[in-house]
Amino acid sequence: MNDENRSPADAAADAADTSPSSAGRYIGAPFRRVDGRAKVTGDTRFADDLVFPRMVFVKLVRSTVPHARVGAIDFSAAREVPGYLGHLVGDDLPIPFGILPVSQDEHALALDKVRFVGDPVAAVAATTEDAATEAALAVGVEYEQLATIASLEEALATPEPRIHELERSEGNVHKAVSYRFGDLEAGLAEADLFLDDLFYYEGNTHLAMEQHACVAVPEDDDRVTLYSSTQTPHYVHRALTRVLGLPASRIRVVATSNGGGFGGKSDPFSHEMVAAKMALVLGRPVKVVLTREEVFYCHRGRHPVLMSQRTGFTKDGRITAQHLKTVLDGGAYGSYGVASTYYTGALQTVTYKLPRYAFDGVRTFTNKPPCGPKRGHGTPQPRFAWEVQLDKAAHRLGIDPAELRLRNLEEPDAVTANYLQLGTIGLRRCIEAVVEGSGWRERYGKLPEGRGLGLACGSYLCGAGLPIYWNHMPHSGVQLQLDRSGGVAVFCGETEIGQGSDSVLAALVADVLGIELGDIRLCVADTDLTPVDLGSYSSRVTLMMGNAAIQAAERARELVAQAAGDALEVPVSRLVFADRRVFDAETPADGMTFQEAVILAEARFGTLGTTGSYTPSRNPARYRGSGVGSSPTYSYSAAVLEVEVDPLTGLYRPAHVWIAHDIGRSLNPVLVMGQVEGSVYMGLGEAMMEEQVFRRLPPSRSSALVHKMPSLLEYKSPTFHDMPPVTTYLIEDPDPAGPMGAKEVGQGPLLPIMPALSNAIFDAVGARVDQVPIHPHMVLKALSAKDRRYGPRAFPEVDFGPPLHVPTPAEGGDGRAIDDPRHRRTHGIRSADGTMTTREEALRAQHAAGLTTG
Amino acid sequence: MSRAVTATLRVNGEERTVAFPGHHTLLEVLREECALTGTKHGCELGECGACTVLVDGRPVLSCLTLACQHEGREIETVEGLADGNRLGPLQVAFADLGAAQCGYCTPGILMAAEAMLREQPRPSRERIAEQLSGNLCRCTGYLKIVEAVEWAAAVRRGEDAGPPPEILFGHPEPGRPGGDAPGRRPSETASSNT
């Protein structure tokens, strides 16, 4: 748990404390990342850089049609290819898998049906990659085509054919949720201004530069090691265990350094299952490297979402209530989609006081690559709606948009209407920084025609409060081994995807023990050797791994201090760990080297090892589905974007971005800056150009639904030329929940960018684009439209199911839904032995009902 | 399948004779036959720049050119940038400024930047963007890369002033005299641990 989460400085300041203290040199300094050298010499070994003796290659045969029953598969021509070694089909790996326990809907290779162009059907192994490719192309597959579902509208309107035969939902609806937090109608009745807007956010993809790859190596009789470019080795381990039918102890998953992830490598994938199986069949190492086209088919990117948002405001700008409805286009499989659906509603409440809130969400299946978690997971879409609508409200009310937000700021440590427990909130300082920095007060609304400023904010989790599968174990574990060399080996399941998690881990341990980064040896992301960390998703690593690392290091410091204190005849509380020494705070010359102290400790206690772990504390919500959105604390960001728009062509160019991020504390400011700038960049890509879109072939060619642009050239993303100057402010206000006060930075700063662009275009030319990405023709159309707006014009009839009514904290609610039949039942049996049993039951039922996080 | 060919390639100043299928690209032969896996691939279609190497001093997309055409040429890859165990100025700058996050695009960008700095010791920002515009990076937002190239250029010219503090720490928070963040130690710049 998190009870020892005090910084060494705090510990030193506490005179009554019996702990030793530390003075580290890394935390807060822009030290070079521990893997920095390897990344500039070419030494970092990504999955495709691994080579093993006798290694062979596998290629997947992927569906060429979007929706079909799979008939006969003919390998006769493939067998003739020189180098052919064998193949696998669906029946060889019949057990389904999926990242969420409630969505075990994928097969390594199609069993009976394919559901999108690119769905894996078969796999062929050969001695070289060329031969495997040739053999895969030679495989003949018969398809009996089915009608295809192209969009969320079609999915809602077309119950048959069903893409998945789910018991809990109908037609092509995957998941529907509906909540009423408080008395919505009362809230809307208080409103003087009432806005009702439709928004659309197109899907887009991660486009990590590294294509997914893995190598499976058979060991002994029935063991296999999988090296894979995955963000979640622990979850891949679980999926492999299930699909291969082997005990978990016989499977080892090692995550190689990811060449970028952004959420795209967080699912267990078909190629990982196939490589492991083929390695066990052939008894040889097997490598699979996806082509860029295949990476587009793996996808799991941003869901296209259609949104309807009604919000009430009083004359003086107070928000009275909001009703948000979202419809998600999920693509062909579940992936994280149940969690994504909740996330399109969960975080609307954490930035501004929203006393009453209603949320309805539905996810549909379509015959397209599955959507999943991309940076911001399900929250950038409603955040876009929220921040653009606030801008509209500000104009209608005659209140400055920055001022409107400041008036409504949520309070630190508040519990929101949907029962999220907030922590510190640096949003006021963020807004003030970008307002000041951009000259907002002097320039907003006053720039010449064609030039404008837009402001928007955002907030994100610092780690999902619940794990993906129900359990009571820690979310992150760290193990230290100290030895007579004076070096410290650090074991942790965390996964480096470029964000710098290795560096955070090493620096925290080094600073608590007062040693140097060079003294630290890392062993990470290896399910055989390292304690579990759930993975690099939901911005959880710094906070969760960081707290576990501090706990393990403080425990090690304690052992070493006892031995050193006795030898020096100094009370432990007076000892300082710094500069690779252990010494008396009162007479610093009296001391010894860290190595000497470790030798004394090893002599006294035997082999030295400590552990640390982190489990988030419980959130106050008790209603079904409340796990999504809860987090130990939240980061905040604000951005002002300046744009130049040509009203004749609709072409525009972002001229400058000012962004402030509430980081709690920068563990390494240069790495934090990198995450902020990278988020701004990725947000601009989404706002301006990135979209994963599809088109139908003409009826003469089967009306099939095909991917419009599965290549880097066609999928437009920003280049060096597209990146405007960015002014970054790191707002520091240490959060007690974070390691040494730190919060997340990997995802939050992306959120304000898309709405800031739309708002800036309005300031520049007075036209609204309620849609992302914003193409120049949309600006033009908005300029000539009667209502000066471009965006969706209709919202389909949707059955979101019966809503759960949850009274808010202000209404005296206790976090439960009043009309959840299960709660009535548990009320009935609840008596003397009390609330714990009830809570356990409720939570277990909640889990069974599909509560998941991502 | 094409027949194997043999070629003697000169890579990073070292000659080696390798046999490979005649249709294999320089990228494939460097990574597979020469075991120089520092050169990366993101598309193998000439769209991302990750595979950039230098041929006779000019940046070339190694995924678009056949290995057998490179006998007698001077090929340079990221493995050749360091001087023995000492990193070159571009490498130091990329490592210290966080211009390499996941590091996957980095070898290609380093090679494209290296070619430019040899000819242009003082490139403008526009020139840097132009030179690197064929290289995609999904992590950094490009800004740290441009700053690293500028800093490395200054070091090569012998005028190392160190990177400006806002590159390492962000801009001071406006309107706050104590805008200096806690933990900020201007004395300890990134270059202190090169």
Ligand code: FES
């Ligand atoms: S791999 Fe050569 S340009 Fe992408």
Ligand code: FES
């Ligand atoms: S550092 Fe990851 S793609 Fe550039």
